[in-house]
Amino acid sequence: MIVMQGISKSYPPKREEIPVPVLNDVNLRIRPGEYVAFVGPSGSGKSTLMNILGCLDTPSSGAYFLDGVDVSHLDGDALCMVRREKIGFVFQGYQLLGKLTALENVAFPLMLRGISEEERSRRAMEALRRVALDKRASHKPCELSGGQQQRVALARALCYSPKLLLCDEPTGALDEQSRDEILTTFDRLHQSGHTIVIITHDMSVAKRAMRRYIVDGGGVLEEGRSRTIDRSPV
Ligand code: ADP
């Protein structure tokens, strides 16, 4: 599903300075149906890694295979196509549209894909059911709790059946109870076969995943393993 081989990333230098290295020789593999967390302190490179995993940015060097295709050298338009087809995003701040109902928010990405209104509603309702919010379909975001809003965002990411669910600090803005709701929802989605990657600074959130990668000082290392490089075929 996901293979990274020797991925490095530095940002271009500002003025006379030297480039800023952020990721250094990242090697990892995530299989379909896995639930994996990346955990590390602020500034360790998590968002940089998430941008590459999510095809929002490309690495400076190395190869990134997503679903068997090397996407490390694609241009902006091609990356956009890959994102649309394969990745469902969930962010810390939910990013729901305040004037739309829960159902309309979930259906929105389907409209961008040219799907008929009837089919959009059917699929959006099904996605809301999967996060146990079908009874709140006609509520606007301001009428929902933080945890419920994040579940709407999760349903929106699920409604076009992405191969990968990629979540950046999904519980970062939530109180303890809402956080537990979301983590329980991830558990259920994982049990029903979804591939889930979450990025978090919170070890207690990361502990719910099957496996953890520790992001620190530009390196990414699987928890409980010494440094080994997996060079088996993609
Ligand atoms: P995290 O998400 O773990 O907090 P980031 O990936 O956002 O870490 O940042 C890692 C490092 O890269 C930081 O030192 C940050 O200052 C630097 N960085 C991030 N984005 C840019 C950018 N666009 N240009 C230059 N430096 C950046």
Ligand code: MG
């Ligand atoms: Mg970040």
